[in-house]
Amino acid sequence: MSxxxxxxxxxxxxxxxxxxxxxxxxxxxxxxxxVGAAVLALLFANSPWRETYFDLAGTTVGPAALHxxxxxxxxxxxxxxxxxxxxxxxxxxxxxxxxxLRDPKRALLPVAAAVGGMVxxxxxxxxxxxxxxxxxxxxxxxxxxxxxxxxxxxxxxxSSLPSALRMFLLTLAVVDDLLAITIIAVFYTDELSFGPLxxxxxxxxxxxxxxxxxxxxxxxxxxxxxxxxxxxxxxxxHATVAGVLLGFAVPVLQRRGQQPDPDHHSLSEQFEHxxxxxxxGFAVPVxxxxxxxxxVVDAGGLGAALxxxxxxxxxxxxxxxxxxxxxxxxWLVQRxxxxxxxxxxxxxxxxxLAQLAGIGFTVSLLVGELAFGTGTPQDDHVKIGxxxxxxxxxxxxxxxxxxxxxxxxxxxxxxxxxxDHDGIPGAYQDGPADGTRRDDG
Numbered sequence: 001m002s003x004x005x006x007x008x009x010x011x012x013x014x015x016x017x018x019x020x021x022x023x024x025x026x027x028x029x030x031x032x033x034x035v036g037a038a039v040l041a042l043l044f045a046n047s048p049w050r051e052t053y054f055d056l057a058g059t060t061v062g063p064a065a066l067h068x069x070x071x072x073x074x075x076x077x078x079x080x081x082x083x084x085x086x087x088x089x090x091x092x093x094x095x096x097x098x099x100x101l102r103d104p105k106r107a108l109l110p111v112a113a114a115v116g117g118m119v120x121x122x123x124x125x126x127x128x129x130x131x132x133x134x135x136x137x138x139x140x141x142x143x144x145x146x147x148x149x150x151x152x153x154x155x156x157x158x159s160s161l162p163s164a165l166r167m168f169l170l171t172l173a174v175v176d177d178l179l180a181i182t183i184i185a186v187f188y189t190d191e192l193s194f195g196p197l198x199x200x201x202x203x204x205x206x207x208x209x210x211x212x213x214x215x216x217x218x219x220x221x222x223x224x225x226x227x228x229x230x231x232x233x234x235x236x237x238h239a240t241v242a243g244v245l246l247g248f249a250v251p252v253l254q255r256r257g258q259q260p261d262p263d264h265h266s267l268s269e270q271f272e273h274x275x276x277x278x279x280x281g282f283a284v285p286v287x288x289x290x291x292x293x294x295x296v297v298d299a300g301g302l303g304a305a306l307x308x309x310x311x312x313x314x315x316x317x318x319x320x321x322x323x324x325x326x327x328x329x330x331w332l333v334q335r336x337x338x339x340x341x342x343x344x345x346x347x348x349x350x351x352x353l354a355q356l357a358g359i360g361f362t363v364s365l366l367v368g369e370l371a372f373g374t375g376t377p378q379d380d381h382v383k384i385g386x387x388x389x390x391x392x393x394x395x396x397x398x399x400x401x402x403x404x405x406x407x408x409x410x411x412x413x414x415x416x417x418x419x420d421h422d423g424i425p426g427a428y429q430d431g432p433a434d435g436t437r438r439d440d441g
Contacts, residue, residue: 021117027170030280031152034361037285040388042297043164045293056288067234070226073290073374077366080283082243084362087279088177089247089271095174097252098266107420109333110168114175114330117357118143121321125313134378135310137371140183141382142317142389144363148280150356153394157401160408164342165353172357173328180363184238188370191236199240200231208249211267277339284362291365304389310378314364314385317391322358327351344407352400358393360386 044053061075068127070078096102129135147170154161163167202393207224215221225246233239252268265273299305306312319417333339341347388404401408 008343018163020395027148027151027280028155030277030284031150031155033266033281033285034146034148034288034385035152035361037288039287041293042387046297047297047437050295053293054295057293066230068230071374076287076290078233078239079229080150080287081240081362081366083275083283084287085177085181085240086247087102087242087272087276088174088181089223089244090250090268090275091174091247091249092178092244093250094252095171108337110171111175112220112329112333113168113326114172114179116325116332116434117145117176117322117326118179119171120325120328121317122320125317128313128316129309132309135308135313137337138179138314138368138382139384141364141367141371142321142352142360142369143176144180144315145173145176145182145322145359146359146361146390147355148396149285149361150359151392153356153359154401155396157405161188161353161401162344162408164207165345165349169353169356174358177363179298180367181241181244181397184370184401185241185328188367189237195235196231196239197235197237199219200228204242204245204249207246211250214267218272235337240366273378274398287362287366290304291369292361292387294380294383295388296384299377299384304382305381305384308381308385311381311385313387314382315389315392318358318364318386319355319361319396320390322360323351323354330354339431349404350395352404355393355397355400358397359390360393361390363439364390373415 041053042049046054057073060069060071064071081243093373096107122139125139125142128134129138148172149167203224207221207228210220210224228246229239229242232242232245250268250271252266278406296302296305306315327347327350334341364386365383368379368386372378372382
């Protein structure tokens with residue numbers, strides 16, 4: 001019997017669809033705050049008060065004895081983004097242990113698309129910077145997808161994107177984050193101190209033991225998490241890696257003999273419910289405020305910045321590379337598994353989704369800082385390239401998806417119709433086994 005899905009972009013299970021809808025509602029609010037913070041930073045950095053902005057970003061706080069006398073911009077990148085990646089770790093573990101992606105048939109497509117969406121932009125960037133050896137360090141900048149920014153675009157354009165495509169986009173972004181944190185750990189660690197790294201395993205192990213035993217007390221978990229973060233930071237590995245490792249430690253499934261949660265939520269779900277709003281509503285927008293501010297005048301003007309191979313490679317990678325990578329990988333999966341698209345969808349829908357995946361922001365800016373250093377001319381060009389590429393990808397996706405929005409609304413009506421009022425739409429109760437939609441007419 002074949003282990004490949006008969007239909008690509010089938011709707012999946014109702015619990016997963018409901019969970020994804022809840023996640024995307026939070027991401028929509030977070031995306032709006034993210035965009036607002038980026039716009040505020042750009043206005044501030046190009047105003048008569050721009051020196052105040054850069055002085056604020058460079059303000060140093062923290063204990064020097066622990067080597068934590070860091071600028072506010074660094075605290076935002078290393079500290080607050082650790083919260084973001086903690087949530088990413090929770091998402092990844094849940095997706096592969098309890099979500100629809102525990103089924104290899106469903107995991108194949110978004111994983112392949114995420115890998116393609118990483119490889120193609122990197123190759124395009126390298127090709128454009130082949131004659132610019134100093135710029136090659138930024139090869140990973142256009143490989144990231146910012147799900148909060150992408151969902152904010154969907155909210156603005158009012159697209160009723162089908163749940164299967166929303167689930168695919170979110171899962172692709174989560175796998176994309178896993179690839180990004182792997183790249184950061186492997187390729188952007190300049191000096192590695194094994195002593196602090198080995199010591200970090202002690203509080204990490206204690207944190208793991210505590211959460212595996214169901215301990216939820218903040219006064220136990222937060223100090224262990226903080227010590228883990230400090231030691232990873234001291235090791236030379238980017239401190240956000242600590243967030244992912246801590247997220248991986250949290251159990252997704254309830255252990256036998258453990259006192260069950262009254263709402264039947266796992267510890268992972270509870271932590272995600274607590275920390276996702278903090279990540280989306282505070283950590284990422286604050287990072288965006290400090291990371292997105294670039295003075296166009298100091299960067300040599302918009303035209304000169306975009307003519308730089310670094311910025312050009314980023315724009316081409318996000319706009320062209322992501323589209324080719326995601327769409328091409330999806331076509332290859334369809335071709336070699338002999339699967340077919342769901343009857344309600346066409347390749348135009350996937351084109352819009354692939355273009356939407358070209359919105360790179362949070363992780364792209366972080367990788368740019370790691371590659372070239374904060375405040376360098378190259379870093380300014382990275383910011384302009386990321387902003388220009390993300391904006392262009394958003395505009396192209398808007399055109400394609402808006403043209404199909406009336407069709408999406410019909411799909412949404414069919415997928416959410418609950419004729420028996422039992423809280424579960426009928427499409428998730430009696431659809432065909434392969435996940436294709438039945439004709440409700």
